[in-house]
Amino acid sequence: MILTTIDPAQPFQPQYSKAIDDLVTFLRSGLGANLHSVYIFGSVAKKTATPHRSNLDVIVVTQQSFAQNRTALINSIRWRFQSSHAHITELSFKTALVSDIASLDSIFSWGFLLRHCAVCVYGENLSECFGDYEPSWEIAKHWNMDVEDWLAVYRHRIVRAKNDDEHLKAQQIIAKKLLRASYSLVIPRTKGWHDDPQICGQEFLRYYPMMQLEIERLSILLSNRVVAKRSVIGLLDSYGDWLVKQFKKTEFRIG
Structure with a gap:
């Protein structure tokens, strides 16, 4: 049995569309050419989120590590969201390098997450590098x-x-x-x-x-x-x- 994927053509809930656009803008500004792609997963990706209860779960994929300014960038985005998107209780970030995802060791981790649990909202969609999965x-x-x-x-x-x-x-x-x-x-x-x-x-x-x-x-x-x-x-x-x-x-x- 092949597992279903999230339909990327289905629009996000109105309460979250502007927040996702702002998120991408902040990441592009903070990371520049180092930013490869951005994905949303969790309830927002599945369009089942509840304002004031659901987190916004984000995957940020970069060409090179940004460990030195990661904390400052994420804290800055969280601070902006507190005033602009108060209905989002928390921002949760996962980060990865393109080289980490494009690896055989990542088939059951990043591969499955991107293919079946996430929606690409910016950049090259790496989920297309993986085939559909069966439950195992x-x-x-x-x-x-x-x-x-x-x-x-x-x-x-x-x-x-x-x-x-x-x-x-x-x-x-x-x-x-x-x-x-x-x-x-x-x-x-x-x-x-x-x-x-x-x-x-x-x-x-x-x-x-x-x-x-x-x-x-x-x-x-x-x-x-x-x-x-x-x-x-x-x-x-x-x-x-x-x-x-x-x-x-x-x-x-x-x-």
Whole structure:
């Protein structure tokens, strides 16, 4: 089964079109000839974004590294967006070199991301360098085999959260990761690909119905309700540990 791609001809939601145009203008001004191409991924790319809730996820591809001025450029763009596009809660950037993407090692990483999860909004569209993908364990494990590291990082962030805003943001991010990682376990059987965390949870339950309570609790973490730290940590330690073990078992069985 060939995975679907995002239709580049479908217009972005009106609330985001001007923001994307401004983003490209800022990047062209800041990077000049070094800028190769720009891509949007996530809910904005899929035209399902919700103002004041959804991030604007961006991939910036350059000819050469711009590590020295990366932080200054991105912070400048974020500052401008705060005043011009207040409905965009956060700008999230991924950066890459053309040489990194045009590599066999990037087939299941950059190749899959550009081909099936992103829309090119400026420059040469590198997604055309890759053919369409089929759902596979190789894709699933690339995107979620790092779940153990995420658990450690966000467990620490939740424990150290100084206020409800920090706590809520951390619990929502790790809940999304765990729901998507859960779905990754069954991708070889479902022969599909979903990104929406709620759908991921429901698809996972088709094969692991005994985890109904855990998936429901993760769904609660996605809401705007701040859940007690001890409850969040308990879920991360118990379900997270089970999920990590399942990934290792699946990798051993499939390879």
